[in-house]
Amino acid sequence: MKFSHQLVLSSLAVFVLSACSGGANQRRQAKDDFAYLNTPALKELNLPQDAEPQFYPNYRIPQGEFAGGIGREVDIRPPQQILELIPGARTEHKQGETTLWLLREDEVDKVWQTALDMIEEQNIAIRQQTSTLIETDWVSWVAEDEDVELGARYQIDRAFAGGRHGFRISLVDWREGGKVMPVTATNKERYNALMTNLVTARYDLDLREEAARKAEQLVKSIQVTMGSDRSGFPVIIARSPYNVLWNRLPSILPAMGFTLEERNQSQGTIKAKYAAPGDEFWHDIGVKPSNLAPGTYTLLLGDLGNRTSINVTDSTGKPVEKQLLEDMVPVFAVIAEKQAQ
Incomplete structure (x- = not known):
């Protein structure tokens, strides 16, 4: 009968220890020999006539007929x-x-x-x-x-x-x-x-x-607005789930003039250095230039379900002014839209 196809087992289907060596039999069978197969059959214990035998039940051998492989027939995998x-x-x-x-x-x-x-x-x-x-x-x-x-x-x-x-x-x-x-x-x-x-x-x-x-479809229709956090500090609100936005920021931020230095997804932080783009950049995207000063900034992302908040602080840990965030919103939105096209 003809083989329909040949499946090679991948790591998703079978786990083989890389430390194993030798042939297939060595991976399937015990390392030691099978001398135990030559063990003499058990004999009835002969005791003196007046002796009273005592046995520990822990070592009692079960009685009955048991079917199963022995020796090389036993698969130890x-x-x-x-x-x-x-x-x-x-x-x-x-x-x-x-x-x-x-x-x-x-x-x-x-x-x-x-x-x-x-x-x-x-x-x-x-x-x-x-x-x-x-x-x-x-x-x-x-x-x-x-x-x-x-x-x-x-x-x-x-x-x-x-x-x-x-x-x-x-x-x-x-x-x-x-x-x-x-x-x-x-x-x-x-x-x-x-x-x-x-x-x-x-x-x-x-x-x-x-x-x-x-996720790619969500990025194409991303909307960016201003908002505030629980403490009343201004934040950028991106109408995109946290995981989706996190995966897109490494391409969006550099296009805005940021150079990424550190990222920590579990903490939701991105440390980046900003250098203001030239006049040609602002002309191409059709947005007025931002007054954000060159320097190192930290972006803190907050998971709001189907939205994500972005809080921006300077190198001293102080939140940037609201006007600077408002200047970033249209730039962020235009770059995200251009990359999704």
């Missing part, structure tokens, strides 16, 4: 964890299947579309598809901690229970080095998580790109 990249999503693991539960149907719609987009972009063939189910063809996994090329087929479906909307990924077929093998619980859990992380990482990337596009 830490289990894969689902990256919490979808706000409000809750992860459920059941019988090796991974389900993301969300509160709203439109959120699942977006995750579902993200999975479809990723499958199409990676050229993964689809064996079956309905409005609530996708069954993929073989997907090849290549990883440093695997000694052979792995193949997997997935079933992705939507679920609904208890007022919640779910997105479920389940590994249904498995092969190693081109040979079809039974799906083990370990492989099912590990490679379900990896595929889920690829989908959630792509979803997170799409959200951030959309936020960046919206």
